[in-house]
Amino acid sequence: MSISGSIEYDLVVTNGICVSASDVAAYDVGIKDGKVLVLAPSGSLAEAATRRLIDAEGGYVMPGGIDCHVHLQEPSLFGDGCSADNYETGTRSAIAGGTTTIVAFAPQQKQHGSLLAALEATHRLAAGNCYCDYGFHLLVSNPCSSALADLQRLRADEGVTSLKIYMTYEALQLRDDQILSTLLAARQNHILTMVHAENGDVLRWLTDQLEARNLVAPKYHANSRPPVLESEATNRAIALSSLVADTPILLVHVSDPGAASRIREAQTQGQPVFAETCPQYLFLTRDSLDAPGFEGAKCVCSPPPRTEADQRAIWAGLRNGTFAVLSSDHCPFRFDDDVSGKKTCVSATYPVGRFRYIPNGLPGIETRLPLVFSARKLELTKFVEVTSTNAAKLYGLYPRKGALLPGLSDADLTIWYPQGKEPNLVLTNAMLHHDVDYTPYEGRRVANWPRYTVLRGKVVWDRDRGGIVGQKGDGQFVKRGTSSLANVWGVVEEAGPFDVEAL
């Protein structure tokens, strides 16, 4: 309280245009104890008692970005070492790009099985190291009964309410019966299953075919994973989910319009099928894999970037609601790194490298919001919906995250430059805060960039005064509830348990 007895805020943001998933309106934001306390008429808090005042000068003020598909310090599937960013550098990069919450993966150790042990090990990597708030999904590669038995405690005690499975990658690929067992256990425990849908067997066969013809350069990564590989696996995942009494699934990093159409069809039929896409499928094409020398390796991710026509279809899927969320799938490997670099597969025998051994994945946690915001292809409300609000609902963080609801929401904000002060940048890797030696978006123009990032009321990114002004350790683990998007578990409850006799 101030001397007059009125409230003293910790932070006031005045003169901003607040954007939610449903509205765009001028409000001042009053923040106290890490929470949004009030949204007040524009300018009305300009003179309020506050420890800090930010004049947004007419810039957009949004709920902080939420990126629920992030790989940090994960063992490489392509040799020794780990993905490039750890919890410190990855989350530092997140706040510099306007993201205030991430959900990263806790990989199960295939031999040990225990999901709780995987969670504990990942907590050790993250604790005290994060610049933004964070949660975990379990990455399940061995769905034995003892591992699946951990799901109950994960949800009830640990605040982990999602898992990811793979239909590809030799080390991770599940067979259909394993997928069914996982889906059933997830259904019983109200855990959302994220599915990487590519047909791993077909991919292996095509890769062998290409290698037999000595077609091994990075550009052939796209030939080894044509769209049908993705649409077939997507269709199969939807079929398996439907078989287990409509168990909710989320198709991650969708790149193929055929897969998107199948998803939309399932949604239209009322199946609990959600989807995610990523900036690489909006801004890169398969031509990026054909850069001179071995540079194409910098854009090797799975599924691969596709064509410009496909990009247009993916943008349309964001606008029409097929995709609930737009995440980064930040999974960086350095280009030059003796242990786990994208270039390590270049050898005397294969001077052009072999795409089969290029670690898959791209950096993108920091560029996600600026790239998509600058493209101006989504309504502002849709932008907030797919980059923040829906992620919060889908992964059980709403309304604490993903909204600016007085009394309910954490004061996590992304504040953009106003018109006339937009920085209009050319992206270079040197300006980013990840621990990676390249960005696939080098040289691309972006019209705007988050000016401030606020985490639970604390300014952690101030682009004009110091850049990163938060500290590692500011970020806290967030326990998540179950998904609230589309009342997904309510529908499951109403449907009753899976009954094999009813098939």
Ligand code: URP
């Ligand atoms: O190429 C990709 N997407 N790498 C990240 C791991 C994954 O499958 O999400």
Ligand code: ZN
């Ligand atoms: Zn994946």
Ligand code: ZN
């Ligand atoms: Zn991923």
